[in-house]
Amino acid sequence: MTTKTFSYSSFLRSPSQVLPSLDDADVILERRDEENLILMRAERFEAGVTGVRIAARALAILARRNRALAEEVLAEELPWTTWLPETERQECVRDLLRHLIAGADTGELLPFSRALTSWRSTAVVWSDPELARELQGPFTGDGPEVPRPVEASE
Incomplete structure (x- = not known):
């Protein structure tokens, strides 16, 4: 499916200029200081949700x-996942599968998405051997003592 992008303010000023785009695309409304919004026809939304639910339940079976x-x-x-050590790779796949199965059962896939992002970030760290080694420790302590800030006089 294609998408078309409009500014949120354009949509607020003239929705009749944006809404016809929904005939053949989903619409992304870009907002400056907030998360973007997506407009789509209900039929396309339901088709996507149904497809994900069926695929997740099939994998659960x-x-x-x-x-x-x-x-x-x-x-x-x-x-x-190839960047993860073998034991973590197994843990990652099992964890993601548990989240996916729970999401298929409840219709709530945001926890799966969060776990996926977390595991992907972990894999990226493991892809850099030097960084992975540093993060495994040993750690020398709390670091140097930082002096207490001096109160500014008015």
């Missing part, structure tokens, strides 16, 4: 019958 295969499928879809 597969996981109940053959968990190793479900984990393999998920890991193959997320090639960045």
Whole structure:
């Protein structure tokens, strides 16, 4: 599906200029100091939700019958997991699968998305051997003592 982008203020000033775009695209409304908004027709939204729900539930069924295969499928879809150490890779895939199954059951996929972002960030850290080594410690302590700020006189 294509998208078209408009400023939020353009939409507020003249919605009749923006809304016809929904015939063949989803609309992204860009806001300066807030998260962008997306406008879409309800039919397209429901189709997406239904597709995700069916795919997540199908993977959940597969996981109940053959968990190793479900984990393999998920890991193959997320090639960045190769940067994780083997034990963390297994933990990552299992954790994401649990979140996906719960999301399929409840319709709430935001926890899955957050876990996916967190694990991807962890994998990126592991991709840099020097950074990964530094973050594993040992740590020398709390660091140097910082002097108390002096109160400014008025």
